[in-house]
Amino acid sequence: METGQKTIQKKTRIEKTSNIKLSIHISLNGLSFCIIDLISNEIDFLRTYSLSKNTTPKELLKTLKKGFKENNELSNSFSSVKIIHYNNLSTVVPEPLFDKNNALSYLKFNSKILQNDYAAYDEIFNNECVNVYIPYVNINNYIFKMFDSFVYNHYSSIILEKVKLNEKNTTTPSLYLNINSNHMELIYFVKNKLTFYNRFDFSTKEDIIYYLLFTIDQLKLNPEEIPLVITGNISEDDDNYQIIYKYIRNVSIFNSEINQENKFYNSLKSDIILLNSF
Structure with a gap:
């Protein structure tokens, strides 16, 4: 970059x-x-x-x-x-x-x-x-x-660069959702070309699923099929993940590849920005 x-x-x-x-x-x-x-x-x-x-x-x-x-x-x-x-x-x-x-x-x-x-x-x-x-x-x-x-x-430059790198050799493109405390980003590459990027502010989990489904509809994707990779402030136990999984079936959480023995592992295990910001 x-x-x-x-x-x-x-x-x-x-x-x-x-x-x-x-x-x-x-x-x-x-x-x-x-x-x-x-x-x-x-x-x-x-x-x-x-x-x-x-x-x-x-x-x-x-x-x-x-x-x-x-x-x-x-x-x-x-x-x-x-x-x-x-x-x-x-x-x-x-x-x-x-x-x-x-x-x-x-x-x-x-x-x-x-x-x-x-x-x-x-x-x-x-x-x-x-x-x-x-x-x-x-x-x-x-x-x-x-x-x-x-x-x-x-910060969005770091997200976009990392997602592009992740998608470089994939045959089936994934939709990426990065969740922060009060805003979210959606990123979609097709054949390693940026097709969609936008940021949305949210207050509730219902806001998150609304913007997510709206984007999927705009991109003419199938919520039953599109792979969704979630990064940032997320875990399988929280309410945001639960409501997303209710509507999107192919969901995974990003692995930042931080060492599991690191004292900050729980905070950074799905973070896409911090470990790529040096």
């Missing part, structure tokens, strides 16, 4: 010889710090801060600063730092149609944006597409003050 001009360099705590990497996941509902040990290839540290749904970027920055103060692990030197921005201010554009000088204009059709918003973009699928989005600029500015360099991406 390319990140355009979004590798930002300064002068403090990046050491290429370090054996650990840091990724910070940022949304208005909260944030997470995650450290991976490059020698063991294991997640060594994970700390999450949950916030109210109506949190502002200003309050989010306060929580970010709090996290750095409270966790000694974050005072280490890292070989790299990556920020992952989570929001619904993004859209995928075919590369031949993309003009970086007018990046903001692609978002005005499906997002509420301001004239002075800054649009960033990730080049995905070997530059076949561009994912345009609005990052949290105040968060980037703060990280810029702390580290000599960092990279940032939109």
Whole structure:
């Protein structure tokens, strides 16, 4: 995944010889710090801060600063730092149609944006597409003050790249459903080409099944036959899985391939983003 001009360099705590990497996941509902040990290839540290749904970027920055103060692990030197921005201010554009000088204009059709918003973009699928989005600029500015360099991406770029990789050699395409605490993403590739991607906000399990069945209908798929792979915040015991399985028969839960002995196994065993965010 390319990140355009979004590798930002300064002068403090990046050491290429370090054996650990840091990724910070940022949304208005909260944030997470995650450290991976490059020698063991294991997640060594994970700390999450949950916030109210109506949190502002200003309050989010306060929580970010709090996290750095409270966790000694974050005072280490890292070989790299990556920020992952989570929001619904993004859209995928075919590369031949993309003009970086007018990046903001692609978002005005499906997002509420301001004239002075800054649009960033990730080049995905070997530059076949561009994912345009609005990052949290105040968060980037703060990280810029702390580290000599960092990279940032939109979370949907990571999902799309991973699903495309999973579907690369399949003969029967699967529909992917990624579930977070209050939003979900649906992704569908045919012959390794992105056919459908959308994000939906939800409040109840009924919202999830409504958007899922609506998408299946729009794609003219058969709910009795289409393989559905669920990633993210899901288990066979929860209500969301139960209502999905009531209507979709061919359901599986994504395996992140995290080591079962890892202390964060239960939190990350079906996660498609975090382990691919370094």
